Amino acid sequence: MKIGVFVCHCGTNIEGTVDTAAVAAASREFPGVVFATDTMYACSEPGQDGIIEAIKEHKLDGVVVASCTPRMHEPTFRRTLERAGLNRYLFEMANIREHVSWIGKDREANTNKSADLVRMAAAKLLKNRPLFSKQFPVNKSVMVVGGGVAGIQAALDCANGGLKVVLVEKDTTIGGKMAKLDKTFPTVDCSSCVLGPLMVDVAQHPNINLHAYSEIEEVNGYVGNFEIKVKKKASYVDWDACTGCGLCVEKCPSRKATDFFNEKLATTKAINIPFPQAIPKKAKIDPDFCMKIQKDKCGVCAKVCPSEAIDFTQKDEFITENVGAVVAATGFDLFDWTVYGQYGGGKYPDVITSLQYERMLSASGPSEGHIKRPSDGKEPKNVVFIQCVGSRDKSVGRPYCSGFCCMYTAKQTILTKDHIPDSQSHVFYMDIRSPGKLYDEFTRRAMEEYGANYIRGRVSMIYPKGDNLVVRGADTLMGAQVEIDADLVVLAVGAEASVGATDLAKKLRISYDAYGFFMEGHPKLKPVETNTAGVYLAGACQGPKDIPASVAQGSAAASKVLGLFSQDMLASDPQVSVVDIKRCIGCGKCIQTCPFGAIKEIDFRGMKKADVIETICQGCGICTSTCPQGAVQLQHFTDNQILAEVNAICRF
Amino acid sequence: MSDSLNYAYYPGCSGTGTSIEYDMSTRAICAKLGITLNEIPDWSCCGSTPAHTVDHTLSSALSARNLALVEKMNLSTAITPCPSCLTNLKTATHRMGKDEFRDDVNKLLDTPYNGGVDTKSVLQIIVEDMGLDALKSKVVKPLKGLKVAAYYGCIMNRPPEVMNFDDPEHPMAMDNILTALGATVLPFPLKVECCGASFGIPRKDIVMSLSGKLLDAAQDIGATALVTACPLCQMNLDLRQDQINSANGAKHNIPVFYYTQLIGLALGLDEKELGIDKLCVSPRKVINDIGAEDAS
Numbered sequence: 001m002k003i004g005v006f007v008c009h010c011g012t013n014i015e016g017t018v019d020t021a022a023v024a025a026a027s028r029e030f031p032g033v034v035f036a037t038d039t040m041y042a043c044s045e046p047g048q049d050g051i052i053e054a055i056k057e058h059k060l061d062g063v064v065v066a067s068c069t070p071r072m073h074e075p076t077f078r079r080t081l082e083r084a085g086l087n088r089y090l091f092e093m094a095n096i097r098e099h100v101s102w103i104g105k106d107r108e109a110n111t112n113k114s115a116d117l118v119r120m121a122a123a124k125l126l127k128n129r130p131l132f133s134k135q136f137p138v139n140k141s142v143m144v145v146g147g148g149v150a151g152i153q154a155a156l157d158c159a160n161g162g163l164k165v166v167l168v169e170k171d172t173t174i175g176g177k178m179a180k181l182d183k184t185f186p187t188v189d190c191s192s193c194v195l196g197p198l199m200v201d202v203a204q205h206p207n208i209n210l211h212a213y214s215e216i217e218e219v220n221g222y223v224g225n226f227e228i229k230v231k232k233k234a235s236y237v238d239w240d241a242c243t244g245c246g247l248c249v250e251k252c253p254s255r256k257a258t259d260f261f262n263e264k265l266a267t268t269k270a271i272n273i274p275f276p277q278a279i280p281k282k283a284k285i286d287p288d289f290c291m292k293i294q295k296d297k298c299g300v301c302a303k304v305c306p307s308e309a310i311d312f313t314q315k316d317e318f319i320t321e322n323v324g325a326v327v328a329a330t331g332f333d334l335f336d337w338t339v340y341g342q343y344g345g346g347k348y349p350d351v352i353t354s355l356q357y358e359r360m361l362s363a364s365g366p367s368e369g370h371i372k373r374p375s376d377g378k379e380p381k382n383v384v385f386i387q388c389v390g391s392r393d394k395s396v397g398r399p400y401c402s403g404f405c406c407m408y409t410a411k412q413t414i415l416t417k418d419h420i421p422d423s424q425s426h427v428f429y430m431d432i433r434s435p436g437k438l439y440d441e442f443t444r445r446a447m448e449e450y451g452a453n454y455i456r457g458r459v460s461m462i463y464p465k466g467d468n469l470v471v472r473g474a475d476t477l478m479g480a481q482v483e484i485d486a487d488l489v490v491l492a493v494g495a496e497a498s499v500g501a502t503d504l505a506k507k508l509r510i511s512y513d514a515y516g517f518f519m520e521g522h523p524k525l526k527p528v529e530t531n532t533a534g535v536y537l538a539g540a541c542q543g544p545k546d547i548p549a550s551v552a553q554g555s556a557a558a559s560k561v562l563g564l565f566s567q568d569m570l571a572s573d574p575q576v577s578v579v580d581i582k583r584c585i586g587c588g589k590c591i592q593t594c595p596f597g598a599i600k601e602i603d604f605r606g607m608k609k610a611d612v613i614e615t616i617c618q619g620c621g622i623c624t625s626t627c628p629q630g631a632v633q634l635q636h637f638t639d640n641q642i643l644a645e646v647n648a649i650c651r652f
Numbered sequence: 653m654s655d656s657l658n659y660a661y662y663p664g665c666s667g668t669g670t671s672i673e674y675d676m677s678t679r680a681i682c683a684k685l686g687i688t689l690n691e692i693p694d695w696s697c698c699g700s701t702p703a704h705t706v707d708h709t710l711s712s713a714l715s716a717r718n719l720a721l722v723e724k725m726n727l728s729t730a731i732t733p734c735p736s737c738l739t740n741l742k743t744a745t746h747r748m749g750k751d752e753f754r755d756d757v758n759k760l761l762d763t764p765y766n767g768g769v770d771t772k773s774v775l776q777i778i779v780e781d782m783g784l785d786a787l788k789s790k791v792v793k794p795l796k797g798l799k800v801a802a803y804y805g806c807i808m809n810r811p812p813e814v815m816n817f818d819d820p821e822h823p824m825a826m827d828n829i830l831t832a833l834g835a836t837v838l839p840f841p842l843k844v845e846c847c848g849a850s851f852g853i854p855r856k857d858i859v860m861s862l863s864g865k866l867l868d869a870a871q872d873i874g875a876t877a878l879v880t881a882c883p884l885c886q887m888n889l890d891l892r893q894d895q896i897n898s899a900n901g902a903k904h905n906i907p908v909f910y911y912t913q914l915i916g917l918a919l920g921l922d923e924k925e926l927g928i929d930k931l932c933v934s935p936r937k938v939i940n941d942i943g944a945e946d947a948s
Contacts, residue, residue, distance in 0.1 A: 341821025463841035465872070 003122050004060040005036035006051055007096070007114070008043075008067035014101040019111040023066060023096070026115040030122045034058055043073050048080045055084040062086075062128065064121045066094040066114060071522075087130035089574070089636055092121035116649055123648035127641045133571035136615050138224040139324035140565045143168060145216055145504065148176020149547055150539025151329030152198050153554030154561075158327075159207035161562045166321045167202065168230055170500075171260075172213045173278035174199055176331050180261065182361035182369075184547055185411040186442035192277055192364070199279040212280050215500075217318060219507045220597065222616045223534030224324045224570045232317040236285035236293070237271070241309035244281030248301035248310065249273060257289035259366070263356040265374065266366035271301050271310075275364055283309075325534045325564055327557045328518060330504060332495040332540040335390025335398060343386070343462050343491065349374040350469055351462060351489045354385075354408060361415050371419050373488050376467070380487030383416050384471045385409050385427040386459050391494030392430060400515065402494035404546040406433045409492045410443040413452035425452040426484050428459050428473050436548070455482060462489060495544035508535050509596065517543045528557040532618075536560050575636045576617035577624060583631035584609045590623035590632055599623060657781060660722040660769075661689035662741070664734040664883075665697050671734070671883030673927025677912040678733045678774055680925045684916075685782060685790060692721050692730065698740040701850050708747065713760040715744035720765040729770045731777055733912065735808040735882045739815070741771040746814050773808065775881050775911070776817050779825045784832045792920040794834025796943045801840035801875035802826040802911070803866060803889075805847060805882040820844070826879060826911050833918040838873045842866055847888045860899035863888045867896060867904045877938050878908045886910060890932045907935035917942070 005027040009015035020038035027036040035058045041047045042065050054060060063086070065077050070093040078088035094117040100110050140163055144155040147169035155167045167174070178184075179199075181191035202208055211230055218229040254270035261274035270289035273281060283301075291298035292312050302310035334355060338346040350373050352360075363369035373380055387409055391402040406429065413425035432454075434440040446452045457474035464470075469486045497516025505512045510530040511519035518541050521529035528536050538557040539550040564570075577590075577599075586608030591599045598616035602609050610632070612623075623632045630639060667675035682689050695718050703711035719741065722730045732738050748754040748767055758764035772780075778787065804823045812820040821844060827837045847866060848859030866889060870878050880886045890908040897904055908931065916926040917939065928935060 341819060345822060347822075461845075465841070465869075 001032050001062045001090075001126055002034045002058065002060050003030075003032040003062045003064060003125055004051070004054050004058060005030075005033055005064045005066065005118055005122065006042050006047075006054075007036070007038040007118070008047070008065065009038060009040050010067060010097055010101075011041065014067070014097050017101045017105055017107050017110045018096060018114050019107060020066075020114075022111050023114045023118060027064075027066075027118050027122070030119050032062070032126050033064075033122055035060060042067050043076055048076075048083075051077070051080050052084040055081075055086065060086075062090045062092075062125045064092045064094060064118060064125060066096045066118050066121070068097040069095050087132075089131040090125065090128055092125045092128070094118045094121040120645040120648045123644040124641045127638070127644050128636070131574035131635055133574050134614060135569040135571060136224060138565060138568060138570050139226075139322055140164070141166065141323045142325045142327060142561050142565075143226070143228055143321060143323040144327045144329055144538075146176070146329035146331055146539070146541065147171075147174030147202070147210070147212070148329060148331045148539060148550070149178045149195060149198075150331070150541075150545075150550040150554040150557075151176070151327070152195075152202055153551045154327045154329055154536075154538045154558045155208055156198065156201055156205065157555050157558030158561055159205045161558065163207065163561065163565060165205075165208045166230075166323060167208055167210045168214050168216060169210070169212045170215050171274070172235065172282060172284045173274050173280065174202060174210070174212065175277075175279065177355070178547060179275065179277075180263070180355060180358060180362075182358050182363075182365075183411060183415060185407045186436075186438045188411065188414065192362075196277050199277065203279045210280065211319075212282070213284065216504055216507055219326075219509075221322075222596075223532075223564075225615070226323050226326060226534065228321050228323060228326070230319050230321055232319060234287075234314045234316050235282070236287065236290070236310065236312055236314045237283045238309045238311050238314070239280065239282045241307045242282045242305075243307055243309075244273060244278075244283070245306065246273060246283070247304050247306065248283055251300050251304045253298065253300060254289050254291055257286045262359045262366045263353065265352075265356050265359055277364075285310075285312075325536065325561045326508060327536045327538050327554075327561065328504065328508060328510070328530075328541055329538040329554065329557075330498050330501055330541040332544060333498045335396075335402075335494045335496050337389050337491050337493050339396055340389065342460055343389070343489070348462065348464060348469060348489075350380075350487070351491065353491050353493045354405070354412065355493070357412055357490045358408075361412070361419065369419075371416065371488075378487070379420060381420065381423050382468075382485060382487050383413075383423060383425050384469075384484055384486040384489045385412065385425060385492060386471075386489065387427065387429045387492040388458075389491040389493045390496070391492075398494055398496065398515070400544070401433060402544040403433070404544065405492040405494060406443065407436075407439055407546065409490075410434075410446035410452070412490065413446045414450045417450045417452075425450075426471075426486075427452055427454045428471075429454060429456055430458065431456075436546075457482075462486075495540060498541065501541060508532065510535050510537075517541065528553055528560055534564065572615050573619060574614075575619040575634065576614050577612045577619070577621070577632050577634050579610050579612055580631045580633065581609055583629045584627075585629055585631070586610065587628065589626050589628065593622050593626045595620065595622065657685075657687040657777070658727065659687070659689060659777065660725050660727040660730040661691045662695055662698075662718060662730050662732040662737060663691065664732055664737040665700070666734060666883040670887055671910075673930040674733050674883055674886070674910045674912060677910055677916050677926040680921050681912055681915045681919060682774075684919050684921060685778075685787070687777070687782065689731075690725060690727065692718060692725065695721065698737045700736060700740070704740060704743065709753070709756050710760070711740065712744035712747055712753070712757045715741045716748065716757050716765040717761055717763075719745070719769045719771070720761060720763040722769045723765065724763075728768070729772060729777075731772050731774050733774045733881070733883075733910075735773060735805060736884065738771060738773050739807050742814050742816075745769075745771065773817070773881070775808070775825050775829075778829065778915075784828055787829065787915070788832040791833055791918045793918055794943070795830070795914060795918050796834050798835040798914075798938065798942050799838055799874060799876045800830055800835050800879050800909075800914075801838050801870040801873060801877075802830060802843065802879050803840060803847075803870075803885060804843050805880065805885040806844055806849075808881055809844065826881060829911060830879060830914065833914060835914070838875050840870065840873060840875070842869045847885045849884050849888070852888055852892065856895070857899070859888050859892060860896050863892065864896045864900045864902065867893065867902065867906060870906055871904060875906065876941075877935065878906055879911050879914060880908060881911055893933050905933060907931060907933045907938050909935065 259268035
């Protein structure tokens, strides 16, 4: 093999602490190397052209580029090789930037280490063999998990692009958190008026199949060919028959069921439809509060239902959907603020969450848009808002900023003034974070036009005094302690990963961070991809996000899916495990350890053997280190290739 | 069970003077409840507030000296009635968890202390080691009709990672004890508010304002007595109640008990033993009213 070595300056990133010309000179002495040079930017157009010219001029059949991490530019240089007519796997990269120049200042030591890394890469390259992708067909349908605004947007964009969409929503209606909001910032337009039409579009779109009150049970398969088991939870109502007329809800005598849609501000009927614009508009029985299910009494709903849809014996049902891609859009949940003893820990009824306040403001909420204190139903005049409750607070394990609370708090102060003109809002804040189009102007409006009293500081204590609450905090700009008599306290609770997010991540085989938010493929350049092919992200499941950002991500994820499905066949990655059938003893250890279910047992002339399903294998290599016989080898990372690198570095 | 209720006892300096009734009542109820108190021989001051505000190492050495004495007694737990002493003992232990700091402290001591002693409040061992059921079973004179506000002060439970006892914002230990004694415990919103502490000397106005708020809040909820577990809190609220009244134009007349005194009354102990006569605001009427509803 004739190897060419290209040592990149990366401007001064590498050249600043590595003598790249010396590395190139040293490389010329390594086995197989016939050509070596340093180059200003290997990844630039002239840099790549230089590699192609050298391949042709020196008849190279393998290339080493010593530059940066392969994460970004390995695909770049592999394409360069292909343009020059070489197989893309006859390429190795030595990372002399992240592993050398950025971490040490000793130029001589750095130069020596860089040369060693090039020596390893060249030694491995000598053992490399051309590898070829296989083609496999794509199922051009997509599953969107989560029917909040991000999932709705992703589903509609995919469906409008001609794809079949399966939308799975765990609640009985789509709409997510946005459906609970009264108004949106910075326009103060009605949330359900904006979202409602989109929800209707979902219901009516011929390409969208909606499974509400359903959850993902099991995910098998791989990009282009996922097989997903969906649990349709028992609603005790036959939804094919239910027309959503609401007669059952009207007549149900059990009134104490938990009203999750109204954030537990009120109670609801044991059989209920969460809100008038629900999609699908179907009734569901809460079995904990149904007298028929609990005590075998009542059954009024079944008697009044004109379409005989009530089925007290309904069980969970499982269905299987085959799709080619998945968009996770599972959103967020609210931080449980009751850990804050200083805010009463849940003892005081007039300390509520921002989302509860939102339901209070909403005309479809339990108080029909009138702000009323939970304790006595009185209209509050002094409303205190506390920001960063469960955000930017290491002491409760939530060091991150939830991003949207500053904005919705400003909105809520404006709405408070609109609802109760003689009211006064007070906002305790840490910093006002309002980067966004018309966002900062909006917070200024809350202060300047609506007279919200912004106090920079944290609240140390809320305690009852008579019928009211005293909110004590610091005013750090004045260097003073403040105490405010409040009729109502609204906590701007932060966002956290939704309940069950990590379980779903495990099923989808995607990564999540320390807080349970799903990990994107690259923090800047792959914001909606994951490291699992065919699985994409949209909305707050990836990190707290406001509505515009969630919608943008929904569309972005859809465009990725449409791009993926623009091809009829997909190429598999040939860097997969291969079983040497002569060495395999059929012990099955690899089958047990494979995290992707990519190895199956086969019968080979009456003998048990392992066999790798190429399209499922992700090339993690766990099987290769598990196999007691060394019978499984990961292509492009074989034992021989790795040992060649080890030998190159351990010469003395 | 009573075999296990055996502790080294650290009375603290105020227990020999300004809060002698706290010490008296603690010893009296422990004797009655089968809790053995072994006073640490030759114990010395914990350093109180002045020491730790000036020098952490010297302050910790004062506490560590006492803990080293406990080690010699072959007892694993030292208890004290005073939250301020407890804070110093616990903070010293906490800080001495770091090798360098421990070495610095031990250089100052004849007998080095290596951290084998657990420190707790008398309140904590009554609730956790003895238990409320055991306490309740020994009550002979329930405090029926006594409407109390339990006031813990700011340092009994805080900082939580050092004190490691009860809820730092809403402690319940005394509430639960008083309920077990038959008293009516009212929800006191300022349980862990500061009384002004030792500012009574340099800035009396601060104590007038802070302790005044506590008395106002107790009155607001209809308490006829305040119950404390801290000598300084008790002194500010009781001894200075007249001063607070004249500073704030108030007319409070709320007796301020140590919780140990009320346990003693419920156990049927003699008022003299409990130092009831040491209280400044007379508790006579309140005590006489206990159980009065029954009689009528």
